Amino acid sequence: MKLLHAVAAGLAPPLCAACGRSCRLDSVLCSRCSRRLAAADPLTGAGPPGLDRSWSTAPHEGVARDLITALKFRRLLPVAGLMAERIQWLAPAELLSGAIVPVPTAPLRSLARGFDPAAEIATALAKLTELPIHPCLTRQGGGRQVGKRRSERIGHPPLIRSRGEVPRSVLLVDDVQTTGATLTACAQALRASGAIRVAAITFTRRL
């Protein structure tokens, strides 16, 4: 299926992944959306409980949010490459260290989609930065967060477990930071298995 998607994407006329207008053949975004994304300010901070630090390339709005939608629901995989480029370009150098661990998607959801957005971004970032990638977390249950009220999402953090050997220094990667409950659950599982440093990078953050 992946190959079919790739072929279809290659034959389709080049359209901006955010606004749908035509764009240059080798581009994911049109020039207007590129400028808007470039103007978005990264967000930093201590992060949710359990994290040493979390950093996001942009607030979850505008072109950045449109890119998340394109990756999640329209499976535009070149978008993951663009996201990884923005992360590498803007993230503080000391943050881009350790082993990259993708935040796990609920199994039913990644199965239904045929791919895992966080894993796609993490893989692209690992290639760019030459950091090792270590998918050592799993997630139980449906854990559907979209459409739930914020209070419900906070009340029921996802069940995250580690498997195999866990790196001592971890850089968690996800598409969106929402309440931070998922990142906290990941950090708890990692630290319980020996991780010393746990930082997180997400493409966007809901404010």
Ligand SMILES: [Zn+2]
């Ligand atoms: Zn555009």
